[in-house]
Amino acid sequence: MGNHHTRYKHHHHHQQExxxxxxxxxxxxxxxxxxxxxxxxxxYGQVDSSLCGLAGQAEGFGxxxxxxxxxxxxxVMNLNDDGPGSLRDGCRKKEPLWxxxxxxxxxxxxxxxxxxxxxxxxxxxxxxxxxxxGLRLKECEHVIICNIEFEGGxxxxxxxxxxKPKSRHIWIDRCSLSDYDDGLIDITRESTDITVSRCHFSKxxxxxxxxxxxxxxxxxxxxxxIHHCFFDGTRQRHPRVRFGKVHLYNNYTRNWGIYAVCAxxxxxIYSQCNIYEAGQKKVAFKYLTEKAxxxxxxxxxxxxxxxxxxxxxxxxxxxxxxxxxxxxxxSDFYRHWTVEHPSDALKHYLQHCTGWQSIPRPN
Numbered sequence: 196m197g198n199h200h201t202r203y204k205h206h207h208h209h210q211q212e213x214x215x216x217x218x219x220x221x222x223x224x225x226x227x228x229x230x231x232x233x234x235x236x237x238x239y240g241q242v243d244s245s246l247c248g249l250a251g252q253a254e255g256f257g258x259x260x261x262x263x264x265x266x267x268x269x270x271v272m273n274l275n276d277d278g279p280g281s282l283r284d285g286c287r288k289k290e291p292l293w294x295x296x297x298x299x300x301x302x303x304x305x306x307x308x309x310x311x312x313x314x315x316x317x318x319x320x321x322x323x324x325x326x327x328x329g330l331r332l333k334e335c336e337h338v339i340i341c342n343i344e345f346e347g348g349x350x351x352x353x354x355x356x357x358x359k360p361k362s363r364h365i366w367i368d369r370c371s372l373s374d375y376d377d378g379l380i381d382i383t384r385e386s387t388d389i390t391v392s393r394c395h396f397s398k399x400x401x402x403x404x405x406x407x408x409x410x411x412x413x414x415x416x417x418x419x420x421i422h423h424c425f426f427d428g429t430r431q432r433h434p435r436v437r438f439g440k441v442h443l444y445n446n447y448t449r450n451w452g453i454y455a456v457c458a459x460x461x462x463x464i465y466s467q468c469n470i471y472e473a474g475q476k477k478v479a480f481k482y483l484t485e486k487a488x489x490x491x492x493x494x495x496x497x498x499x500x501x502x503x504x505x506x507x508x509x510x511x512x513x514x515x516x517x518x519x520x521x522x523x524x525x526s527d528f529y530r531h532w533t534v535e536h537p538s539d540a541l542k543h544y545l546q547h548c549t550g551w552q553s554i555p556r557p558n
Contacts, residue, residue: 235544238392238423238533246557247293249315249339253366254532255420255442255525257390260364262315262339266291274300286310286330295556296321304328307357310338318342320556329355329375332362332386341368344551348375359407360384367391371550373398378432382419383407387439390420395550397427400452406437409460409485414438418528421446425549426455428474436462436496437485442525443469444534447545450474454481454512458496461487463523467501470537470545471509478512479505497522504537 242248250264263269269292272280282302285294291313299321307328310316312335324344332338345355355372356379358365363386372379372394379396381404382389396402403421406414417439423446426433430452434441437459448455449472456479458464471479480500486493498513499522505511525532535541 235535235540236533237544243319243554243557246295246317247315248557249317249341249366249368253339253368253390253392254422255390255392255529256388256418257364257366257420258529259388260339260366260390261313261337262366263291263293263313263337264315266293266313268292269294271296272298274298274302276303276305282316283308286314286316293317295319296323299323301326307331307353309333310340311335313337315339316341316343317556318551319554322551322553325355328353329357332356332358332365334360335362337364338362339366339368340370341366342370342551342554344371345375345379346371346373348377350376352377354378354381356380358382358386358389360386362386363388365389367394369393369550369552371395371397375399377401378404379429381405381407382417382439383414384411385413385416387417387419389418390422391424392421393423393549395425395427396429396433398429400430401435402426402429402432403434404432405434405439405441406459406462409437410488412438412487412489415461420444420525420532422532423545423549425545426451427546432457435459435483436464438462438487440523440528441465442532443467444532445469445537445541445545447542448472448479451476451479455479456498457481457483458498459483460485460494460496462496463521464496464498465501465522465525466498466503467525468503468534468537470504470506470542471511472506473509474507477508478510480512482514502537 239252250261269285275281277283293315301324304327326347420442422444426448428450435457444467447470482495484493
């Protein structure tokens with residue numbers, strides 16, 4: 196891709212459909228070749244050419260996140276829960292830092308790890324798994340989390356990545372997340388301007404929650420983009436949304452246990468060019484009625500489905516009275532995003548090139 200990488204504006208620019216040979220499962224080094232063979236134009240293809248090339252390259256609502264771009268490099272030298280050279284030690288420092296890892300392995304957290312503002316947690320070049328507890332982004336801004344595995348979080352209210360309250364300008368990219376006792380990524384309490392991209396979600400129940408409670412009316416400010424993610428047999432919440440504006444595009448959601456996407460009180464969900472592939476539960480979209488604390492009547496949210504692909508007997512489940520009313524247009528908030536026609540090629544790519552990747556750390 197490189198200089199040929201293209202960002203298309205939102206209006207229905209789709210690659211012409213062509214039959215491509217199914218390529219082998221791609222390695223990191225062959226991803227570029229695979230995407231070219233398959234006729235796909237992928238987002239932010241240039242970000243791995245330099246260490247801080249990620250900064251400011253997200254698409255969608257989290258596009259302005261610069262992480263620790265303006266700070267020093269912090270090297271994680273061990274897998275300890277705390278102490279000098281640990282991930283926790285770097286994340287608590289107040290100055291901007293680009294955090295990289297000099298080791299691979301599992302970091303077992305005994306308590307939530309709080310991430311302060313202007314941090315990049317960059318797992319490229321190593322294989323880091325976080326377990327036990329998760330990351331907490333509390334009243335912080337400009338955080339990038341890239342190429343990390345999260346698996347096996349235990350305890351009440353333990354999420355892999357918990358974003359609350361009032362955090363903003365967050366980008367979570369190419370992470371693998373599975374098997375936590377509560378959520379995988381929860382975004383609540385006025386946290387906004389967030390992008391989740393190219394992540395792999397698996398072996399989990401309550402996957403992503405955006406807006407935790409109908410009493411939190413101030414969550415009307417929340418704006419989240421989720422794109423090029425693979426929701427792989429997870430049970431529900433891909434995502435479940437209260438109040439916020441959520442743009443979903445080029446995600447592949449399959450074999451859910453209850454529903455794919457849920458719109459609750461006043462939410463606005465713009466679902467564009469996603470692939471929904473049902474297992475036993477056939478209906479993709481669900482609506483739940485709840486009453487905002489400052490309103491007298493309960494209501495659901497709204498979903499607009501544009502060029503989504505429903506396969507394997509999947510029923511959309513759209514409510515005609517809700518499907519297009521009061522839905523935001525992403526182009527009112529950002530000018531460009533990379534969107535492909537949903538196809539077998541896109542599905543293959545999302546199955547194999549989301550989540551943690553064995554890619555070198557750029558210089």
